[in-house]
Amino acid sequence: MNNRLKVLRAERSWSQADLAERLEVSRQSVNAIETGRYDPSLPLAFRIADVFDMAIEEIFLRD
Amino acid sequence: MNNRLKVLRAERSWSQADLAERLEVSRQSVNAIETGRYDPSLPLAFRIADVFDMAIEEIFLRD
DNA sequence: ACATTATGTCTATGACGCTTGACATGAGGG
DNA sequence: CCCTCATGTCAAGCGTCATAGACATAATGT
Numbered sequence: 001m002n003n004r005l006k007v008l009r010a011e012r013s014w015s016q017a018d019l020a021e022r023l024e025v026s027r028q029s030v031n032a033i034e035t036g037r038y039d040p041s042l043p044l045a046f047r048i049a050d051v052f053d054m055a056i057e058e059i060f061l062r063d
Numbered sequence: 064m065n066n067r068l069k070v071l072r073a074e075r076s077w078s079q080a081d082l083a084e085r086l087e088v089s090r091q092s093v094n095a096i097e098t099g100r101y102d103p104s105l106p107l108a109f110r111i112a113d114v115f116d117m118a119i120e121e122i123f124l125r126d
Numbered sequence: 127a128c129a130t131t132a133t134g135t136c137t138a139t140g141a142c143g144c145t146t147g148a149c150a151t152g153a154g155g156g
Numbered sequence: 157c158c159c160t161c162a163t164g165t166c167a168a169g170c171g172t173c174a175t176a177g178a179c180a181t182a183a184t185g186t
Contacts, residue, residue: 078131078132078133079132079134080131080132080133090132090133091134091135094133094134094135095135097133098133098134100135104142104143
């Protein structure tokens with residue numbers, strides 16, 4: 001499960017900590033998701049989609 | 064995180080076991096998700112969307 | 127009435143998601 | 157040269173996702 005988090009974040013000039021705060025998760029979680037160590041839960045995927053105002057399918061890609 | 068699995072499945076006259084087989088998960092997982100005991104992982108949510116040929120956002124609803 | 131299928135639920139086990147706290151490295155600004 | 161910020165990563169702990177196997181009950185078919 002690949003994702004475009006790093007790019008989307010960079011486009012907005014947000015640090016991982018900035019994004020973590022908006023998502024109400026830890027900075028380590030954002031980092032782990034970006035670096036592909038694990039996928040977010042479905043509820044967190046929805047919050048990510050909300051923050052970027054995009055569909056989940058536009059952010060997370062089937063491998 | 065509410066979902067429309069039970070309805071979508073009924074529309075197709077699939078049993079929980081039928082759906083489980085298509086998703087390659089256990090029947091207990093399908094049941095647990097339908098009865099709201101837990102949310103699927105993001106990869107499983109994608110497979111569910113694929114099986115029903117719908118967007119994740121059309122199947123799973125922000126509470 | 128009997129057999130089969132469908133659904134809900136329980137237990138126990140293992141893997142994954144997320145946390146806090148910590149530490150290392152690299153980049154940039156004073 | 158320091159100081160700060162950004163990123164990556166580790167460990168330990170807790171709750172969630174998913175499994176297999178079992179059992180109870182309801183619904184369907186013959």
